[in-house]
Amino acid sequence: MEFYQVDPSLENYWRSIILFGRNVASYKFALAKSILELNKSQDDLVTLEQLAEPFSRHICEHLKHSPKQITSSSSKFIDACNQFNRGEIDSDKLIGLTVKLGFNNVIDAFHIVNNGEIDKRFFLDERKGAKGIRLTSNFFELAEGGQFDNFQQETEARWRLVEEAWRMGVSRSLIAVEYDDDLKTLFAPDKERRVNITSCRDSLNGYQKGHCFYCHGPISINSGSPLLADVDHFFPWVLKDDISNVNGVWNLVLACKDCNRGESGKFAKVPNLQLLERLHKRNEYFINSHLPLRETLIQQTGKSEQLRKSFLQTQYTLARQTAIHEWQPIIRGAITF
Structure with missing residues (x-):
């Protein structure tokens, strides 16, 4: 896309994900905000359990004012977030359900823009081996930039x-x-x-x-x-x-x-x-x-x-x-x- 090709900075690759990615659910936004928070961590490996807390928190906060967070008719993960908001399950239960249900598609889809993967990745999918994602040098370089x-x-x-x-x-x-x-x-x-x-x-x-x-x-x-x-x-x-x-x-x-x-x-x-x-x-x-x-x-x-x-x-x-x-x-x- 011309948006980042004319100025292929990490900032513009990141923005292309937020501005031009498909919007069939709000999970990409929640994942982006969670990753931005994790810049404070010294470890490049982020387990799904560590990621689950900010990810579910952002979804729960938005559900309070915007009940529609996904375009499909139902979602077990959204159901769990609504249960937490109503006080029917505690935070430990929500985190467990988020690890199980919340990341099924969004990790794979995060770097997809205009039906193709962008050239720069900000994390690697290591769910099979390390049960999490590994932040790349691109992300840490992005975090040091003036636009972060x-x-x-x-x-x-x-x-x-x-x-x-x-x-x-x-x-x-x-x-x-x-x-x-x-x-x-x-x-x-x-x-x-x-x-x-x-x-x-x-x-x-x-x-x-x-x-x-x-x-x-x-x-x-x-x-x-x-x-x-x-x-x-x-x-x-x-x-x-x-x-x-x-x-x-x-x-x-x-x-x-x-x-x-x-x-x-x-x-x-x-x-x-x-x-x-x-x-x-x-x-x-x-x-x-x-x-x-x-x-x-x-x-x-x-x-x-x-x-x-x-x-x-x-x-x-x-x-x-x-x-x-x-x-x-x-x-x-x-x-x-």
């Missing part, structure tokens, strides 16, 4: 988006994700109420590979970081009367503070055509992902790639008619999308 602290939030955000698609239980063509500019969150309108899903920053960061959309400098989604990203409208908010659905996910990007509101920032200017092409490419990442951002982008911009390109070009033409000035950033990092 963002992965838990990115995984949680993706998990919440997929849960919302399952929860709605409607035709894919009806699924929509919208943006609250005040709260900086994504939500789903549901009849007469709205369901807040997750942080917009957490959801978008992985698709931008942890870099500012404009200058490609590093950004963070951690609230205390000096590199905390701004959520920016590619076509400025002041053009809301001219642009179609200016608050749509298609028009939202993460930007560093310098690009968004620094001395030479974008403000109400329109980004140049090269950046428009980059927006199209970033939006195609959404399209190649699974529920529900794919369906949202198709609704907002078109059913085919050609229609989506035409949509963006039309918005650009309308924007330039109102906002005369064009803007381009000072590049601060390698352009990877």
